[in-house]
Amino acid sequence: MKQFLPVIFMVLWSPVFAQSLPRVAIAGLGIESSTFSPARTEEPAFHAKYGQEVFGNYPFLKDDNAPLRSQAVWLPAVIGKSLPGGTVTRQAYESLLGKLLDSLKKNGPYDGIWFDIHGAMSVVGLDDPEGDMIIRIRKIVGPKVLISTSMDLHGNVSKRLAENTDLITCYRMAPHEDAMETKERAVRLLLERLTNGKGKPKFKAYIPVPILLPGEKTSTRIEPGKSLYAAVAPAAAQDGIIDAAIWVGYAWADEPRNHAAVMVTGDDKQKVEAAAKDLAMHFWSVRNEFEFVAPTGNLKYCLDKAIASELHPFFISDSGDNPTAGGAGDVTWTLQQILKRKEFDDLNGPSLIYASIPGPDLVEKALQVGVGHEVEGLAGAMVDHRYAPPLKLKGMVTAIEKGDRDAEVEVVVKVGTVSVIVTKKRKPYHREADFTRLGLNPRGADIVVVKIGYLEPELYAMRADWLLALTPGGVDQDLQRLPYKRINRPMFPLNKNMPTPNLSVRWMRAADTLK
Numbered sequence: 001m002k003q004f005l006p007v008i009f010m011v012l013w014s015p016v017f018a019q020s021l022p023r024v025a026i027a028g029l030g031i032e033s034s035t036f037s038p039a040r041t042e043e044p045a046f047h048a049k050y051g052q053e054v055f056g057n058y059p060f061l062k063d064d065n066a067p068l069r070s071q072a073v074w075l076p077a078v079i080g081k082s083l084p085g086g087t088v089t090r091q092a093y094e095s096l097l098g099k100l101l102d103s104l105k106k107n108g109p110y111d112g113i114w115f116d117i118h119g120a121m122s123v124v125g126l127d128d129p130e131g132d133m134i135i136r137i138r139k140i141v142g143p144k145v146l147i148s149t150s151m152d153l154h155g156n157v158s159k160r161l162a163e164n165t166d167l168i169t170c171y172r173m174a175p176h177e178d179a180m181e182t183k184e185r186a187v188r189l190l191l192e193r194l195t196n197g198k199g200k201p202k203f204k205a206y207i208p209v210p211i212l213l214p215g216e217k218t219s220t221r222i223e224p225g226k227s228l229y230a231a232v233a234p235a236a237a238q239d240g241i242i243d244a245a246i247w248v249g250y251a252w253a254d255e256p257r258n259h260a261a262v263m264v265t266g267d268d269k270q271k272v273e274a275a276a277k278d279l280a281m282h283f284w285s286v287r288n289e290f291e292f293v294a295p296t297g298n299l300k301y302c303l304d305k306a307i308a309s310e311l312h313p314f315f316i317s318d319s320g321d322n323p324t325a326g327g328a329g330d331v332t333w334t335l336q337q338i339l340k341r342k343e344f345d346d347l348n349g350p351s352l353i354y355a356s357i358p359g360p361d362l363v364e365k366a367l368q369v370g371v372g373h374e375v376e377g378l379a380g381a382m383v384d385h386r387y388a389p390p391l392k393l394k395g396m397v398t399a400i401e402k403g404d405r406d407a408e409v410e411v412v413v414k415v416g417t418v419s420v421i422v423t424k425k426r427k428p429y430h431r432e433a434d435f436t437r438l439g440l441n442p443r444g445a446d447i448v449v450v451k452i453g454y455l456e457p458e459l460y461a462m463r464a465d466w467l468l469a470l471t472p473g474g475v476d477q478d479l480q481r482l483p484y485k486r487i488n489r490p491m492f493p494l495n496k497n498m499p500t501p502n503l504s505v506r507w508m509r510a511a512d513t514l515k
Helices: 002-012 015-020 051-057 090-107 129-141 159-164 179-195 225-230 232-236 269-285 299-308 333-340 360-369 432-436 457-462
Strands: 023-030 073-081 085-088 112-116 146-151 167-170 203-209 241-247 260-266 314-318 352-358 374-379 391-404 408-415 418-423 447-450 465-469
Touching: 023 090, 023 129, 023 179, 051 073, 073 090, 085 090, 090 129, 112 129, 112 179, 129 146, 129 159, 146 179, 159 203, 167 179, 167 241, 167 260, 179 241, 203 269, 225 232, 232 241, 232 269, 241 269, 260 269, 299 314, 299 333, 299 447, 299 465, 333 352, 333 391, 333 418, 352 432, 360 374, 360 391, 360 408, 360 418, 391 418, 432 457
Parallel strands: 023 073, 023 112, 112 146, 146 167, 314 447, 314 465, 352 418, 352 447
Antiparallel strands: 203 260, 241 260, 374 391, 391 408, 408 418
């Protein structure tokens, strides 16, 4: 037998064997973009990766020893992921999508495609970009190719997207601690269906749910979101069901597709239908129970509470201009109010860290004078100046850091007892290292104010207390203040006393049956 082992090995690893593996492309563009922000997102914001460099985004595909790398012939096209922001320019969208489509044309044919998106992109002059994207992909690869889509639960599922994808899943946690797990699930399900001979699911159940809520009210840390999302995995685990998903949707864009949704895929029609209806009815039945993930108040109330508190660090979310929800990230209103408070003039007053405000001109001046010197200049309100003008900052430069992927250059300017992080380009501050690399100690600060909604896990873990400030901006948490004109009505809670909607299943045809 031993003499045959080399021959067996050569056969198994021959080009013929390699060709028997499914040919799978990887493609997708993702951003969460607010149509209520004046900001515009350009192509560089997507930090697009091409070909083999795409693997670096995914630990389960990163190298030859990664769990799923050997199970297919992988043909990465383009993956571009931007920080949430304003509406994407049409030029940026067409340029990136053009490169993606060119790559798909070059490397086909395919057995499958992993379509990795966010689901809440807005593009100037174009409704439902993800629906447009997948239709244009289908025109190149054909209707028979199996497409598996992974999404953020704050994305939107339009009818076009539901019809043209075969498998679809989304995160089950907010904050999104299961993001990579979800992406891997989308790939595993795709490979299973390609290799077990079952191919496309027989049934795709889609139920639009007319609810539109901010993520800060639908966190899975608290009820009812916790129990609602806890029901997803058991539903998906049933025999005859491939996957189940609930989308909260994206509240800060004014398009007809912006609403919650449920989708279940599988081969047992009765089970697929029952699971979809149960999840949709569960969502609707708890609609009045959603509350903010933290106590809320206006900024004055939050600052008063934080200054008086003996619990440190006391976190305050500057939620209306949260750059990780689509805010411009440069609204100065909150920082203006903080610096007007006399408590922070006194060097014996409470210490406060503010993260952050873009100010490229002030950053340039700080680079010129260096650490330990005074700097004076304007910051913020270059994009969104609807609520307050650019802010004149004058203080001591205590830190300068270069090379951040998003901010590029970060500067800390100390004004009284307030340490203001000023960036060349906007950046969210989610991790302790974001602060400590700048010489700041958030655990030792009295107050930390962050442009954010719900606290990301590391910040949440270190908080002694926390308030969510209802501040103005492009992602205002008070949806009643937003000028919706195009979403479908009635919509809860904007139409609080609306009748019970039709939550029956809409059966989505497979892409190869569409005309």
